[in-house]
Amino acid sequence: MDFQGNEYVWILLLDFILVCNQMYLTDGSIHFFLKQPNVTVSHVGRNSVLISWEAEEIAETENFSVCYLLSYQFSDKAKEPPRKFLLETTNHKIRLHMHPGLVGSVSNAFCESQKIQFHSIPAEFTYNAPPVYINNVSCVLFNITNLNCSWNFATDTPEDLDYSFALRLNSKWLSCRHYFKRHKKNTGCYMQDVFSDYNDDTPLKRIKIGFFSDFHSVTKIFSPEAVEILTPPRNIQVLLEDRNVIIKWFPPPSIVFDVLQDGMTSTYDPEEEGNFVYEIRVIENKSKKIFRQPNYIEKEEQIFTDLAKDKKYCLQIRARHNHSKFWGEWSEPVFINKDKNVFPEWILIVIGPALFAALVFYLCKRYMKIMLLTPIPHPSQNIKNWLYTNGSNDLRMQANIAGQNEQSVPLTELEIVTTTRHCDKKL
Structure with missing residues (x-):
């Protein structure tokens, strides 16, 4: 036995x-010594969640230290790879912003030199956020300190639900003063000169906006270079060297790379090189056709070797950030060469109207003189008799009046004799 x-x-x-x-x-999975943690998800702050877990006490060994592996992804970003964090604490705060929720897992682990050597079976969790009725949020930053944002509402949005808009700057929320409305709801906001109060010495790295209602609030963060519409490049110069035309310029001012107090000047910072791409448009001045338009120039210089010396060209430049889809504003036209025309355009513009004005003056003077100096002809005796015999009483009266106004004509001798003889026969 x-x-x-x-x-x-x-x-x-x-x-x-x-x-x-x-x-x-x-x-590397030791399920016997490392048990699954007990995960809890709680809502904290403005649209944020706190992931916390209770793990059994594990004594650290000489070779390994206790750590935790957190992995999660947002519900509407299922196609993207999950985000992973190696933590030493038993909680982690996650900002949902405008995501509808998240799914993830937490594992107990042994780490060595910030690398996981053994971990437990992951404890999965899921969190569904309150419904967000805002979608298609789009913001544009222009003229360095102006912000314009727009958004849409979902079809199932309650009629009495509306959101107010605010921008966070220097740990303060700036409320919107100029809203765009549609169907009695706020669908956009225009904020002017908001970044002029930015008093931080470091460049602005992110922009945070918020939507607030009586039920809940949501926030969204984006990088300024992704939405900034740049002003035109500065100090454009045209240099002629032999048969080459060299174009040089300075980068445009930007809220991302310039301190705002100096961002609106024409000073040049060498650190800004490589942060922008440029597009150049060369138009033949006479035909108005695009001659060249390179659209991905990384340096602040471009050389043209095929521009004709006897033709005039119009050149403009615009810029955008490397990771932005928005092109900036075109610069003012810069002209290259001069047109060698026998009759310049200004001659036709000036002399043409002058000749036309002189011709009109001559014709008016001539025909006005003729109309003013030509005498008005009197009616003939036949017309007067006809008016007297066949006309109306008014016409006869007019004829009588006209006859009275005429000078008397003396009778000739023949008429006197004839009258006298006639009278004698009667006697």
Whole structure:
């Protein structure tokens, strides 16, 4: 019986040794010593969640230290790889911003030199945030200190729900004063000169906006270089060297790389090189056709070797950030060469109207003189008789009046004799 008891003890010892060897020969998951943590998800702050877990006390060994592996991804970003964090604390705060929720897992682990050597079976968790009825949020930063944001509402948005907009700057929220409305709801905001109060010595690295309602609030963070529409490049110069035309310029001012107090000047900072890409548009001045338009220039210089010396060209430059989809504003036109025309355009513009004005003046003077100096002809005696005999009483009266106004004509001698003889016969 003693032999049989010792046999059982030896069997148990052998099984324990085999199990231990199997633990260290696996892919690094020790399920026997490291148990799953108990994970809790709680809502804290403005649209943020706190992931916390209770893990059993594990004594640190000489070679390994206790750590935790947190992995999660947002519900609407399932196609993106999960985010992983190696932590030494038993909690972690996650900002949802405008995501509808998240899924993830937490594992107990042994680490060596910030690398996981063994970990437990992951404890999974899921969190569904309150519904967010805002979508398609789009913001544009222009003229360095102006911000314009717009958004849409979901079709199932309650009629009495509306959001107010605010921008966080220097740990303060700046409320919107100029809203765009549609269907009695705020769908956009325009903020002017908001970044002029930015008094931090470091360049602005991110922009945080918030939407607030009576039920809950959501926030969104984006980088300024992704939404900034740049002003035109500065100090554009045209240099002629042999047959080459060399164009040089300075980068445009930007809220990302300039301190705002100096950002609106024309000073040049060498650290800004390589942060922008440029597009150059060369138009032939006479035909108004685009001659060249390179659109991905990384340096502040471009050389043209095929511009004709006897033609005039118009050149403009614009810029954008390397990781932005928005092109900036075109610069003022810069002209290269001069047109060698026999009759310049200004001659036609000036002399043409002058000749037309002189011709109009001559014609008016001539025909006005003729109209003013030509005498008005009197009606003939036949017309007067016709008016007297066949006209109306009014016409006869007008004729009588006209006859009275005429000068009397003396009778000739023949008429006097004839009258006298006629009178004698009657006597």
